[in-house]
Amino acid sequence: MNILVCLSRVPDTNSKLVISDDNKSINKSTKYVMNPYDEYALEEALQIRTKYGGIITAITVGNEVSEDILRSAYALGVEKAVIIKSENNLNSSFQVASAIALFAETQSFDLILCGNQSIDYSSESIPIFLSEILNVPALTSAMKIEINDSLVTVDKEINDGTIKMETSLPCIISVQKGINQPRYPKLPDIMKSKKKPISDFQAHIKNSKINAFELKINKKERIGKIVGDSKEEIIEIIELLKTEAKVL
Amino acid sequence: MKKIITYIKNADTQLKAYNKEIIIISNSIAKANNLGNYIVGANLSENELSEIMKISSAQIINIKINSELLGDDVYLSLIINEICRKNDIDLVIISSFQNELAPRLAYKLNAEFIANIFKLEIKNNKLYSTKSIMSGRAIQTDEITSEKCVFTVLPKLFEINDINNLVEESNNLPIIEYSPDFEYLPKVKVISKEKESKTTNISEANIIVSAGRGIKEENNHEIISELANKLGAAVGASRAIVDNNWRPHSEQVGQTGKIVNPDLYIACGISGAIQHLAGMNNSKYILAINSDKDAPIFEYADYGIVGDLNTVIPKIIEYL
Numbered sequence: 147m148n149i150l151v152c153l154s155r156v157p158d159t160n161s162k163l164v165i166s167d168d169n170k171s172i173n174k175s176t177k178y179v180m181n182p183y184d185e186y187a188l189e190e191a192l193q194i195r196t197k198y199g200g201i202i203t204a205i206t207v208g209n210e211v212s213e214d215i216l217r218s219a220y221a222l223g224v225e226k227a228v229i230i231k232s233e234n235n236l237n238s239s240f241q242v243a244s245a246i247a248l249f250a251e252t253q254s255f256d257l258i259l260c261g262n263q264s265i266d267y268s269s270e271s272i273p274i275f276l277s278e279i280l281n282v283p284a285l286t287s288a289m290k291i292e293i294n295d296s297l298v299t300v301d302k303e304i305n306d307g308t309i310k311m312e313t314s315l316p317c318i319i320s321v322q323k324g325i326n327q328p329r330y331p332k333l334p335d336i337m338k339s340k341k342k343p344i345s346d347f348q349a350h351i352k353n354s355k356i357n358a359f360e361l362k363i364n365k366k367e368r369i370g371k372i373v374g375d376s377k378e379e380i381i382e383i384i385e386l387l388k389t390e391a392k393v394l
Numbered sequence: 395m396k397k398i399i400t401y402i403k404n405a406d407t408q409l410k411a412y413n414k415e416i417i418i419i420s421n422s423i424a425k426a427n428n429l430g431n432y433i434v435g436a437n438l439s440e441n442e443l444s445e446i447m448k449i450s451s452a453q454i455i456n457i458k459i460n461s462e463l464l465g466d467d468v469y470l471s472l473i474i475n476e477i478c479r480k481n482d483i484d485l486v487i488i489s490s491f492q493n494e495l496a497p498r499l500a501y502k503l504n505a506e507f508i509a510n511i512f513k514l515e516i517k518n519n520k521l522y523s524t525k526s527i528m529s530g531r532a533i534q535t536d537e538i539t540s541e542k543c544v545f546t547v548l549p550k551l552f553e554i555n556d557i558n559n560l561v562e563e564s565n566n567l568p569i570i571e572y573s574p575d576f577e578y579l580p581k582v583k584v585i586s587k588e589k590e591s592k593t594t595n596i597s598e599a600n601i602i603v604s605a606g607r608g609i610k611e612e613n614n615h616e617i618i619s620e621l622a623n624k625l626g627a628a629v630g631a632s633r634a635i636v637d638n639n640w641r642p643h644s645e646q647v648g649q650t651g652k653i654v655n656p657d658l659y660i661a662c663g664i665s666g667a668i669q670h671l672a673g674m675n676n677s678k679y680i681l682a683i684n685s686d687k688d689a690p691i692f693e694y695a696d697y698g699i700v701g702d703l704n705t706v707i708p709k710i711i712e713y714l
Binding site: 157159160163165172182183237238239240265266267268269270271274275277278279283284285286289299303305306307308309310311312313314322323324354355356357358359360361362363364366368369370371372373374375377379380381383384386387391393394 | 496497498502506507509522526529530532536537581583586587589590596598601646651657668675676678679695702706710
């Protein structure tokens with residue numbers, strides 16, 4: 147099985163978000179990490195390889211600084227790592243998916259795995275665009291993946307339950323949190339990963355008609371009325387919810 | 395932009411609340427920018443059609459398809475693409491709940507796509523859409539110069555001007571029935587569907603009662619369900635108690651769970667980790683109940699009660 151796993155590099159939620167002086171982009175000093183959902187995709191790729199054999203290629207769309215997450219993927223045991231680069235700025239999820247698709251077309255992948263969403267832009271559209279561009283089916287929000295020969299069965303999480311869906315390889319699957327428990331890398335493997343080769347793939351992507359116009363920190367003003375737990379105080383809060391907030 | 399179309403997902407009997415909201419949103423965009431207004435749905439029932447006509451004068455197009463294919467976004471995107479192209483429609487609005495249909499349609503229409511916007515303006519032939527990014531920590535406005543656009547919108551957060559004038563009298567335009575005339579073979583088959591017995595869906599709920607580590611024991615969760623029932627609210631959970639397997643992942647609110655924006659979010663025994671705040675900080679009002687007066691959640695709350703949830707919640711239930 148030839149598996150492609152797509153990894154995204156996102157600002158770390160635990161570090162402070164700083165907006166650049168142009169009010170259009172995030173300051174470069176921000177700390178980045180592997181998108182948490184992609185950790186599940188990577189773990190799933192490793193488990194599928196254990197069960198069915200094959201090799202795993204990890205990719206990310208970015209530039210030299212993106213190497214760190216590919217090193218992490220090496221430390222966990224992928225066979226190949228590639229940075230997909232573009233000379234144009236990639237401002238839309240369609241452009242990012244197009245870049246991944248250009249690389250995927252040069253290989254013959256049986257399975258493309260992604261996280262359900264990235265925590266930075268959260269559009270959940272990369273697997274769908276890949277499905278459209280590559281003309282292969284996509285199954286999203288997978289909580290369980292089973293493969294029998296070329297038949298793939300996925301349990302998909304929906305708002306009010308789960309659906310079991312079936313398609314055939316090659317296909318694209320995005321995985322939901324909870325599908326597995328991502329492993330930690332071992333120290334010797336982290337050391338070895340530093341010497342592994344990371345190759346480049348140049349993708350020529352058309353400019354987008356979407357451009358960042360303004361970016362600002364989201365700061366919502368809150369009323370901030372905090373009381374104790376006496377009956378009178380609790381009643382006061384309930385009354386405020388009814389009369390001031392008008393939500394009860 | 396000349397013409398806007400809004401997709402309404404069929405729900406058999408009654409129009410869903412988020413569908414009504416999205417109709418009002420499209421009315422507001424159409425009115426503010428003088429656009430032709432269309433609504434499209436598949437196998438919409440008589441009842442749904444008459445409910446739409448109570449609030450909108452848009453031209454309704456009802457697609458007639460085999461009901462087994464109703465959930466097939468590939469098929470629907472092919473049909474709606476045909477409809478948009480035949481009618482010169484250049485702006486598409488879809489609820490963020492249909493987040494698979496929208497990018498498929500955008501690709502086929504050769505349109506730009508942006509997900510989860512809560513504001514849209516058109517000035518000098520350019521579109522300006524606004525959305526939360528970085529798990530709700532920042533707000534980005536994009537400028538779009540494309541001739542065609544597809545957006546998914548967050549109904550509960552969408553900024554609408556002049557809301558009182560947006561319920562329109564129907565023009566009583568005849569409903570157009572549309573039957574696709576191409577062959578379609580689905581590549582993905584639905585084998586089975588298991589429904590959880592949930593009364594209110596967390597993503598659509600007006601009120602969410604969410605539990606965190608402060609419930610201390612799995613059995614203490616009953617009190618959370620009881621409060622939720624009393625309020626007609628959905629039940630949410632913090633990552634800590636989902637990772638403990640006390641609650642299912644479908645209830646998790648936060649960075650690796652759902653991003654919610656109810657009118658009222660009641661955080662019970664949730665300390666307020668940044669990853670949790672990312673999922674609920676756009677709620678209209680937040681009530682926090684926590685025994686630790688220094689818990690970060692109180693900095694983000696409109697109302698807070700410092701106390702043990704096991705004694706506070708029964709008092710709330712008693713008074714309600």
